[in-house]
Amino acid sequence: MNDAFCGIVIEYREYREHDALLSVLRDDGVIIKISAKGIQKVKSKNAPACQLFTYSRWYLNYRETSTMQSLKSAEILESYRHIREDLIKQSIAAYFCEMILYSHFETPFAFDLLKHALDILKSQDDPMVILCLFQVIVNRMHGIEMQCDGCVRCGTTKGIYAISLKDGGFICKMCAKGYDKVYSSKDLKCFRLLNKAQLEHYDILKEIGGFRFEHFEQLYAFFEEYAGIPIKSIQFLRILKDMS
Ligand SMILES: [Zn+2]
Structure with missing residues (x-):
């Protein structure tokens, strides 16, 4: 040692x-x-x-x-000098670190995830894809997975319209209530893709595009609801996002 x-x-x-x-x-x-x-x-x-x-x-x-x-x-x-030169990337890197620290995974995969995520963050102009992908993978490591195969209330795969945090997944138009968060079909596709994605799918997700901070916030809401671990550095990310 x-x-x-x-x-x-x-x-x-x-x-x-x-x-x-x-x-x-x-x-x-x-x-x-x-x-x-x-x-x-x-x-x-x-x-x-x-x-x-x-x-x-x-x-x-x-x-x-x-x-x-x-x-x-x-x-x-x-x-990771290139990350330090960019305030948003720097804040995302700090967020990754805090998330890994308080998740207490202590598995080799946690290291691979962080290292790979920082490598991608360093080299890419748009940090939103890796931010969303990192969050969905961390959620999965905590056993938190959004149900994206059909409406969580009635089971239909048609007319998917919103996401329910409490019920843990997609909601169709017939079942949607006022407190469910409504998304466009393009947004819902982003969640469906992320839900199945691993780090090695980064390039495919980037090619498809359309990932936004709002998607990350929805994934983070699942983390907050079901993992219950407070992550302080998200506040700074939100401030920067509002400024940009
Ligand atoms: Zn339904």
């Missing part, structure tokens, strides 16, 4: 005057808590590798009995 490992910073908390406490998602999906002394000093050589959503190689002073390890040094493998 004295060996180096690779991982992404998914939480950065300032601590005392010059220190920080980090949560690092190791490439096997385990979250390692690290105390990083002195990294808020101007001359800290480890500081760049410890920034939120940086992918780094870590060297620790490992103590088996401790739940908090202390940092020896860290070196950057991928800084």
